[in-house]
Amino acid sequence: AHERHIVGSGRKAVEHPAFTAVNIVLGNLKTAITGTYHAFDFAKYGHRYLAEVAYRFNRRFDLSSILRRLIRAAARTAPWPDPKLRLAAIRT
Numbered sequence: 582a583h584e585r586h587i588v589g590s591g592r593k594a595v596e597h598p599a600f601t602a603v604n605i606v607l608g609n610l611k612t613a614i615t616g617t618y619h620a621f622d623f624a625k626y627g628h629r630y631l632a633e634v635a636y637r638f639n640r641r642f643d644l645s646s647i648l649r650r651l652i653r654a655a656a657r658t659a660p661w662p663d664p665k666l667r668l669a670a671i672r673t
Contacts (some may be wrong), residue, residue, distance in 0.1 A: 584599070586599050586600075588600075
């Protein structure tokens, strides 16, 4: 069900109880992004950070599966030497 709220602008609109959850989510998202990615080279690593955010966002309703899937992928992946890993980073 859609519920319409006309609040205008300013502090009164921000403190409206209907928007508490939205403001909390936006504040947490902003803090997470600025805290985690405060000094990264967007041109070099931006696609990786955006892919990570997209992966987490797409699986946000089943957070318990993220760790399980990571462990499974890590266990099934063959080890790679460091030069091969660095070569993959250079190509992207």
